[in-house]
Amino acid sequence: MVVGAGMVGAACALYAARAGLDVILVDRGPLAGGTTGAGEGNLLVSDKEPGPELRLALKSATLWGELAQELGTAVEYEPKGGLVVASTPASLTALTDLAAAQRTAGVTTVRVPADQLHELEPHLADGLAGGVLYPQDAQVMPTLAAAHLVRASGARLETGRTVTRVLRDTAGAVRGVRTDRGDILAPAVVNAAGTWGAEVAALAGVRLPVLPRRGFVLVTEPLPRRVRHKVYTADYVDDVASDSAALKTSPVVEGTAAGPVLIGASRERVGFDRSFSLPVVRALAAGATRLFPFLEHVRAMRAYLGFRPCLPDRLPAVGPDPRVPGLFHACGHEGAGIGLATGTGHLIAQTLTGRDPELDLTPFRPDRFPEEAAPWIP
Amino acid sequence: MTEHRPVLAVIGAGPAGLAAAVAAAADGVRVVLIDSAAEAGGQFYRQPARGLGARRPQALHHQWRTWRRLRATLDTHLAADRVTHLSEHHVWCVERESGGFTVHALIGSEQEESVAIRAHGVLLATGGYEKVLPFPGWTLPGVVTAGGAQALLKGGLVLPGRTAVVAGTGPLLLPVATGLAAAGARVAALVESAGPRDFVRHARSWVAASAKLVEGAGYAARLTLYRVPLMSRQVVVEALGTGRLESVTVAALDSAGRPAPGTARRIACDTLAVGHGLLPHTDLAEGLGCRLDGTAVCVDDEQRTDVPGVWAAGETTGIGGSTLSLAEGHIAGRAAAARLTGAVPDPRAWAPAARARTRLRSFFTALDAAYAARPARWTEQVTDETVVCRCEEVTAGAVREAVGTLGAGDLRTVKLLTRAGMGWCQGRVCEPGVAGLAGCALAPARRLLARPVPLGVLAADPTEPVDPTAPPTPPTPPTPPNAPNAPNAPNAQ
């Protein structure tokens, strides 16, 4: 029983079904109606520092590559590679140091001197200090990916159905969920509710502090392919890793199979505020036109926003919850839930079927956050 | 805004916007009237471009006298500097700020440059746009929207073709058919899918009903005068032609709303003007976060939206024709002027307009239900190969697959899965058709940019100039040396 039919829930459904389980996938809205349908589909290893998230990203990249054999065109999988550029010698040094560390962790990196940047990206601005190419970076179209993974899983999909409680037996173990349209009994419940993962955890009586981190994306008019890779500046890595609630706007610029260039995305913690913020969108446009001056005359057709599911240490919660037998979590992937979905689904399927997970799940333990101090205790 | 008079930005210079502008200006506020067209008038009072030398534009206009009066009053206010008219200003965003609003508009036909207009209040009179439902052949050259044909007639006095068929449903079809005929086209048929029985609740024939609502001029008489055959309860099932439109197939509807077998016949034509009613234009309201009711902006008795300082009037609050728009605009203008000058508006000041508003709204609600009743089964006529989204070339089959095999149950998911509505028009043309085919509700799309904006314009903020000397990426603020890391963060750096 998987709660949430976003990218992560879809991947959990697929790998659990392939491990031989009967899967029901429930969502209160439509398929991919949460953050999955409101983000971009970058599958990045380049923006991650060595550590558990990078290990999950590398595993996920391999799994995405395998899925692409089956579903590649349907999900618009494109192994186009990422190009990270540095504007100053100082940031180039930081970037190459990061790349060296990533290489030790198993990432393929290629240094690109300043005079070779234009061979990779002919329309890039002049005067950049250099860059690093990451051939493993790829892309999918998230909504298509979620839809096709669910379909391939053969799982029963119930959209428009809200989980209102996690049912537990007298021993405290999960026995299913209550929904607005009746109970669904199952010995295991996976919380794949993304940004709303805290609410679903609370329905089972446990705390998981997932918070929304808002992001805007700008989409241009369709163009002939002029941006070949995912291109972004080295500052982006700092933005992603930042703890701060303040606005971060160094954009990733990329062309898409369908023609438009995507410019995204900003990061700020403002709760679930859906109102349009012109200053944020302006900052994205400014960042993009500095990287690719030709974009100045290209029109932005639309802007949209979404809320990334963010845990305090910016790592997802993946695996069984020791506090509630039968409850599993697969949420809190911040700005990388599309990329990390396959690895997450794979690990969840392994733990659901009692096997040893391929990666160490300790850093992703759902109970790693201290309980809030009870205010009534002095 | 150095002046002491408060500024009201009125967006849209059709009947609602004009009525609002003159009412507010008379009550002591400074009005900036903003519209994308070169001349005031909107869709209804659309003016031929100057220099075309139209001798008798009134031949194409109804309520010519109302228009002349409004225009004269506007001119007085313009001369006295109480109203500024910004023509060819395409508003792409209204920004809410402390103490007021900034209206951002691209200027001229190039739309390469943007200006920012500060105001204390905003009045949205952005009107409606045409709804067109797809059918086989609707993308052939020669097929135009009914409103498009009318705009060509009124604005450029160009006759779009020689033999025309006008088809679809709704009160707009009548003036289009008579307008085309008056301009010299042979109108081979007016094909209306609603029929007399859909109007029994009003106990009058549908022609009379439609005629009354549009402006009371004798359309029925004019149809007879121009020998336009009126075919009610019939539909165009297909447009045919190689390379461009040559004919249409028309069939009668049975009691279930399906084309009845054996009734189909061909009508030769080179122009098909088709329309299925109007939808409110709500992009700016949505960007501002105004509450909508279905597809229209919600307003109270003073025409206020739920966003403080934002009023709305005319078809953006629901489709109801020019007279209702005039009434709403007048009320909105007076109410806004009172509020902006610190007074409490007195509804007695606009009692006649309020009475007209009540009467016309209930009339249009009933009428809308009658027109909406037909054609119930239009989606069945749309073959899988029919392109429903022209910008992205998405077929009806693709939409059906997204719903059937991929499990999409709402318009947004269908769009994301098929790309329908993601192109130039951003779904303005295809959304009703796609929603109908998918069997889901026509939900507002939340377009945050009301029109395409060059990235260079976005990047160069006129009010907060971007520092041109900054390095390619805005420097991130340095992290304080001992910023607390999250407890238990395994990879905290």
Ligand SMILES: Cc1cc2nc3c(=O)[nH]c(=O)nc-3n(C[C@H](O)[C@H](O)[C@H](O)COP(=O)(O)OP(=O)(O)OC[C@H]3O[C@@H](n4cnc5c(N)ncnc54)[C@H](O)[C@@H]3O)c2cc1C
């Ligand atoms: C602007 C932006 C850009 C992004 N770009 C990228 C990118 O390039 N690459 C990348 O990898 N990631 C990106 N992300 C992040 C990525 O989109 C998310 O990490 C990912 O979509 C999370 O997927 P999910 O399945 O966990 O959550 P969601 O897609 O939000 O799915 C959770 C689902 O749970 C359902 N749900 C919640 N509560 C209940 C309940 N009580 N009962 C039933 N159902 C419930 C919701 O309806 C929702 O559908 C971006 C995000 C944003 C906002």
